[in-house]
Amino acid sequence: MTEDSTQPGAGSDSGSYPQGTAPSGTGGTVHPGPGREGADDLVRLVDHHGVRHPNRHYDALVADVDGAALQKLYEDMVVVRRIDAEATALQRQGELALWPPLLGQEAAQIGSGRALRSDDFVFSSYRENAVAYCRGVDLADILRVWRGNASSGWDPYTINMATPQVIIGAQTLHATGYAMGIINDGADSVAVTYFGDGATSQGDVNEAMVFAASYQAPVIFFCQNNHWAISEPVGLQAHVPIARRAPGFGIPSVRVDGNDVLACLAVTREALARARSGGGPTFIEAVTYRMGPHTTADDPTRYRDANELEDWAARDPLARIATLLDSLGLLGADYSDAVKAKADAVAAELREGCLSMPEPAPSDVFRHVYSEPNSWLERQQDHYERYLASFAPAPQEGTR
Amino acid sequence: MTEDSTQPGAGSDSGSYPQGTAPSGTGGTVHPGPGREGADDLVRLVDHHGVRHPNRHYDALVADVDGAALQKLYEDMVVVRRIDAEATALQRQGELALWPPLLGQEAAQIGSGRALRSDDFVFSSYRENAVAYCRGVDLADILRVWRGNASSGWDPYTINMATPQVIIGAQTLHATGYAMGIINDGADSVAVTYFGDGATSQGDVNEAMVFAASYQAPVIFFCQNNHWAISEPVGLQAHVPIARRAPGFGIPSVRVDGNDVLACLAVTREALARARSGGGPTFIEAVTYRMGPHTTADDPTRYRDANELEDWAARDPLARIATLLDSLGLLGADYSDAVKAKADAVAAELREGCLSMPEPAPSDVFRHVYSEPNSWLERQQDHYERYLASFAPAPQEGTR
Amino acid sequence: MSTMTFGRAINAGLRRAMDEDPKVILMGEDIGKLGGVFRITDGLQKDFGAHRVLDSPLAEAAIMGTAVGMAYRGYRPVVEIQFDGFIYPAFDQIVCQVAKLHYRTQGAVRMPITIRVPFGGGIGSPEHHSESPEAYFTHTSGLRVISVSNPQDAYTMIQQAIRSDDPVLYFEPKRRYHVKGEVDEAVDPASSDMGAAHVVTRGTDVTLVTYGPLVPTARDAAIAASDDGVSIEVIDLRSLAPIDFATVEASVRKTGRLVVTHEAAQSGGLGAEIAASITERCFDYLEHAPVRVTGFDIPYPYSKLEFHHLPDLDRILDGVDRALRRPNSLSGPETEGAAL
């Protein structure tokens, strides 16, 4: 049910945005938005009223998601939203230099993140803290960069996730190369790369599709179209829905409601299965919305409508699952309390991890530039250490 | 009748390669070629037997092409093939350092080149000598670079064509920017950029499509898919026909028989009309074949089948028009003699221009690096001139 | 004369250039409605329209490549690179096209493109937001490179850069955007030469050469040193390619000692070129080898360590002491490591 090169235009029949509320992406730009976006088919299993829509194709892919599993997905989303809020608070309190909130994108990240196997490998951008959570990251590690204590928070091999990429789009090539390595190893794991709508304009992302198609690499291009690239609306980057890009490279693609955690899980699983069985790459466009600022340094009121935000608040990814759980009698006080307790505990652990983070030593500035000895750097380090030592109080006679 | 974003897959019904002789582009590679290439619709008005096929849509665009005009197109192709042969000979004779033959691509270049208006602006690659011929280039100018006498042969503004671009794909962005300038000027001219099948893998070409779509720039992307990028077959660069790429960027595209000069003229005229009337960019894939080596330094027998070459020789762009003209009674001895005489004259002029090209002066090495005085360079030039002067025989007393 | 911030001065300069020449066009990410992440282009799209101030899609190579096309068409594009570390996707277009087209076409095609780059560190940002890539461009023939250190120069030199028929990289020291200064908006950009270095502080003992963000630091160092009886002549290069070596040479012939300081890594940095050129020109006048006080040969570090990387007043004074052969951090026996 993916939009592939043999069936251009084919897509899921599971629902589409009603014309009136189509995310047009045209706010605040002189460029026409992707005009037909609202008419394009979108995979959706749970709508924003919390109604579960049956879907012949995708239901099979989430058949194992029973009530308990749905509760777990909801818990995940609550927890990562809480992590996001706590980190934002830490920034406001001066404990972090900067923070890129994922508010609104929980379903896209949890739905896809929970589909992965531990031996899959993720190459993400800077906003995928919920994916890192799914990978089992130590909580404090996601703050290290933003507190200014490191250029990356964790050892990528411990959770099979590269540390956040700041150069827009660069990581899509890393994922593709990694996936080429998977082929050579004869393994059946998959590389998954996350990037934004803005990133699709970068040469790197398009070249990654060329290489992925050429080598039939087991890589998933997971694009979170959150409608904004800082102040630039998606309509500036793409005149037609982003998912249509991939088939032109020979890569099947699918457009999914990025605020529907179940649908995100389903399409990611389908793509993973294709990749594992030698079917090559898949492109997923998760249509979602950045409800917060680009980062805590950004002021979105300068460039976007309050109305747009309101529209999207009505499609909140958490609220719809809460409604669904409620309708299934799965949102009882015990469960709700447990979820809240979990979120509280995670937030406390996050804060504690932040505040207790050890400070780097001056000499760390020279470490790990090279893995082998380097004469230039050793000389500089030696000079600098002698310089720092020159500030130490001179040894005094008669004292110990 | 173009493949656009609202009608993916739609194309001309005017003909397609018979399955058996489809240009598969798979020769000599471990990668599967564009499997369905043969099945994709291709605009063709004159087939390789010289038969003119009526086409409801495109006939109107070439309604003015009467017998005389057809004769002129044929003459153009004969002349540029002769230029190519003469330049190749000059290279073999040691008069040129290198030459990139266009043999086999005459129809694509003449058909498109003859569609342009003088105020349109061309940004080409290095192989578009026939386009330069259409623009009215001084013949010797196309050899300057290859003789090593200049980094570019002509003043772009005299013929409204940028000098050849060597960095693969870079010129597509220049064309797009130029077209953005056309919009700002309120003009109705068009920028046309030429590039190869290999170039479509470059980030620049894909980014150019993003910008062209975003600004609805009056630019034509004219891709000559000659099936090879040096030793790499097109199947390595693209798993599906290249023309399918553009609709994903919101750019209508069309696939044309690049060996059919009439069809190339027709699709280019259509694209020009769209651009002039504010309809934005068009992508044209002209399916053709590089019958010669990549350049005179290349040995294609190392990587491609003799059979493939033979197949394509049977689809020669000149032969089919000769047959058509003959069937129309337009290939009489007078005409043929005149064409031959013209080609001879052009070849002689080319050779003469090559051999009489003035040699550059040593100080030219410093000229035009900057348009304004530059102290670093002036000092170096001064030093070098004093150095050269030190070889001059010392003035002798008693002589004049 | 009015008092304005550094950032505001650039804005005013851009505005005047746009007022005077309809061919001046601004291109970049988020520069329109938002006015740029540093607000340098604030209000310009509103006043000049979206056809003169273009919010570009997120692709630096394309921004640069379309600027080349615009220049072909007779425009004078002013490109904003959002942060220093994001200029590299545009490197190919800068090095192979912007820098070479005039030479390639024997002067037929001009590339009057200005590339604005907020650069340098000290603002507590994550990776790629604090780099000093200027040496890549000063080594690229065909480009001019300038860096400004105060609001008046920022105002005047952005106009000079735009008026230049050669491509100009205009490096803006982002950590100084909020510094205020007097700006004479009536000044005629044609009345001064953007290629000339400025002697900021006169002195007789040591010549201290710098540019951009470290000019104020160097000035402070001169003040501190003078308390100590050392007279430093501070030179603000302003033009980094070409460098006004005549001014530096005249100073070093007087002082006999040269210290160069910049944030960029030492090896292959601009300090090397300055040391080499001045040694060539002033060898017989030098009392000591030119001293470089620079960032280390490391990727720009995370913010908790950045002030261990960036030259500051103390490190500059230590370098001055070295040039004067006064006691300094390297006095005494060299260690093993130091002899590498």
Next chain:
Amino acid sequence: MSTMTFGRAINAGLRRAMDEDPKVILMGEDIGKLGGVFRITDGLQKDFGAHRVLDSPLAEAAIMGTAVGMAYRGYRPVVEIQFDGFIYPAFDQIVCQVAKLHYRTQGAVRMPITIRVPFGGGIGSPEHHSESPEAYFTHTSGLRVISVSNPQDAYTMIQQAIRSDDPVLYFEPKRRYHVKGEVDEAVDPASSDMGAAHVVTRGTDVTLVTYGPLVPTARDAAIAASDDGVSIEVIDLRSLAPIDFATVEASVRKTGRLVVTHEAAQSGGLGAEIAASITERCFDYLEHAPVRVTGFDIPYPYSKLEFHHLPDLDRILDGVDRALRRPNSLSGPETEGAAL
């Protein structure tokens, strides 16, 4: 011991590295069936398979970026850039990823990538085919840069580069590909240090430092000079980042004079770093300022003029004369222009 061309020696070194380590993978344009436009990888795809010798689509950024991904997965990619002038689309991936990932991840991720770059001029090619971009990379922290000058080093050092856990730019002087030399294929790459400079010719009057394509020219200059009674010590740097300054320093302490020559443009070229560093280390030993004999600050010229750009034997000897304060092209009164 066998006699082979420079190009063949690289091929043999690649073959041995691939034999010894299945993680070594070759990537690049036209390197498979064609064996590369210079035939350096000739026969390797046939012998090792298309999964180890990859013909890549035409996109340098992607070649480099996928090599990064391969390295993440434990491979040791060897990337061929077809010509020097085509490395720039990959610049972003090299500078921001290849060079920085080890530092960024605090040593967790290694980037044992070798980037082979046929470089330099003198082969009569059109634009972009004759450049010397090494200084961009020697200024980039996190990279190692080497250049080879003879078949034995070509053979040994390609293996050392591939074995290095740090990323290495390996610059091949393309105009020397056909030069023949003796190669001992039994040599153990671990037995020597790719960071060490080599003294090619011993001498006492002047130290002449170079690398890559100009090493044979420098050797010829030493021979010519000796006829003239001048004893030149020629040093082949081999490693350009870091440079083995200890070897150069020892030589200059002996000769008191330094000449550096390279094809790249002078301003900001490697010669500046060498002159600056050696002046720092040997100031009291120097009898004359270090002399640079380099390409000019121009885009690489078209082939009819390239030998007016490239340093040759005569220009090097003129530089040697300058260092010795013997009569030379710059003797006599400086002109106006020269004082710029």
